[in-house]
Amino acid sequence: MATESFGEIKIPKSLSKTPYAGLPYNDLVVSVYEDSLALVKMHCERANVCDVKFWVMQQFGVVKSWTNLYNVTLNKLVYSPPEHFAFKSNGEQVFKMHAEDGRSAQLQIVDFRSKQVKCSRVDREYQYKSMNSFVESLILLDQSDAYSY
Numbered sequence: 080m081a082t083e084s085f086g087e088i089k090i091p092k093s094l095s096k097t098p099y100a101g102l103p104y105n106d107l108v109v110s111v112y113e114d115s116l117a118l119v120k121m122h123c124e125r126a127n128v129c130d131v132k133f134w135v136m137q138q139f140g141v142v143k144s145w146t147n148l149y150n151v152t153l154n155k156l157v158y159s160p161p162e163h164f165a166f167k168s169n170g171e172q173v174f175k176m177h178a179e180d181g182r183s184a185q186l187q188i189v190d191f192r193s194k195q196v197k198c199s200r201v202d203r204e205y206q207y208k209s210m211n212s213f214v215e216s217l218i219l220l221d222q223s224d225a226y227s228y
Contacts, residue, residue, distance in 0.1 A: 091134065091145045094120050108163040112148075112170065115139070119172060121153075121161055129153045129161050131174075133191045149191035154198075161187065 089095075094107060110117040116136040123129040131151045137144040153161055153174060161174040164186065174187045188197040 088116065088136070088140065089142045090118060091142075091147075094118060094134065106161075106163070110166055110172070118145075119163060121163070121174075123161070127154060131161070131172075131189065133172075149194070151189050151191060151194055151196065153187050153189070153196060 090107075106121040108119040108121075110119055112133075112135050116139060118134040120132040120134065121129050122132075129152070131153055132147055133149040133151075134145050134147050137146055153176075161176050163172065164175040165173040167173065167188070170190070170192070172189045172191065174189065175184055176187065177184045183200055186199050188199075189195075190197075
């Protein structure tokens with residue numbers, strides 16, 4: 080039987096401020112980036128834009144090693160701050176925002192390295208709750224020693 084231990088890791092002081100009622104929208108998401116612990120910080124204060132900061136802990140467990148690697152600004156839809164939706168295997172982050180009319184949503188795919196943001200509109204008739212990876216493969220079910228490509 081394996082033994083697991085749990086603990087707390089402190090985040091940078093600039094990220095630990097808790098928003099109060101009436102103040103701008105803030106959200107913090109834990110992630111993994113190239114085998115390091117990462118944080119995605121979203122802050123929506125200005126009209127129709129949200130600032131997104133990507134922090135990485137360079138040395139695991141060393142609080143002073145937190146580094147703000149990337150900053151990106153997202154255009155948000157009225158009355159809808161971004162919701163972190165998914166992490167892609169290539170390192171891109173996907174954010175979902177709902178339109179004011181409640182009938183459509185927008186996915187914004189962010190490449191923090193290049194600071195490029197790709198947008199796509201999503202029909203809200205389909206309530207997307209998650210995003211999963213897909214790998215195409217061919218497996219011979221009747222042969223246990225077969226390779227799949």
